[in-house]
Amino acid sequence: MSANPFSLWVYLSQSPLLWLTVTLLVYATTDALSLVTHRHPIANPVLHSIWITGAFLMLTGTSYTTYFGGAQFVHFLLGPATVALAVPLYENRKVVAAAILPMLAALVVGSVTAVVSVVLLAEAVGLPRAVVLSLAPKSVTAGVAMGISESLHADPSLTAVAVVLTGIMGAIIVTPLMNRIGITDFRARGFAVGIAAHGIGTARAFQVDAVAGVFAGIAMSLNALVTSLLVPLAVTLLVR
């Protein structure tokens, strides 16, 4: 017991173990709170995990790079989780096949709306060009959006933040919004949140209804394809 507490902290704060534990522990807590509130939209576990973890990093003066050394093991699973979406898709293939035309129509119109609306609004409020470009792919899942942002010479880390923020907003707003306007078709509700709010929206959809979750997952995968083609085009046409 000769090591002083400070050197122990210095050692731990640089190790992936501490930051992986913090990531999982904070999420487990916020997810438990979300369950206690019967999955109330405002108790969104991603939102609360991010600010709590972010505040902890700032209080302890830890850099994001150090934090990511531990959190990367979680971040990595985004890829395999995308592949895993094949399973709910397979299990609901009959429902999906029956709705193939509405899905394609909603996909095209929805992804164009997602990109065009954010570019036009961002230009209208006078955000700098680099920010506009970084926001353009905000409705697709993090890995894909960062790739698009890079190819536009925008700021991929800003894009990642915009992506997560968009996902949280979509996940919070979708249930009250759809209930308010009286949409009861869970295929349509799920598909819309998958287009607008990618994986975080899909996670929310799975909490509400299994069919909604499946349609959100398909929408998110298809949107990743369409948006990678669409953003470069939209940016050439719309950004000064």
Add this chain to the structure above:
Amino acid sequence: MIASLSLILLCQLAGEVIVRGLGLPMPGPVVGLLFLLLLLLARDRFVALARGPLQQDGVENASRGLLAHLSLLFVPAGVGVVQKLDLVAEHGIAVAVVLAISVVVTLLVTVATFLVASRLMSRGRSAP
């Protein structure tokens, strides 16, 4: 469990190889999703494929496990906001408003398109 996870990673790996190799403008994991879907469909047709992770719900259970906590996987990218605090101070409110309006517009337009298309389709089908 290990075999099922390996199969998922293998699909992703094959997707990345194809996307990078052919220079396709799509994400590798999405192609991996297509591979896993094709494998599952092929298994129902050819009994010989139903072994290892493709039997007794092996890969199905592993996938459900991954998807059960999909939101957790976005936390590390989201915490990246701590690197952007100067930008948040300067443009944070404008960015938040722009994103919020865009999300609501996208949700409404997508859900409306889906419902209209699905109604047109069922009308086309029930017409004589």
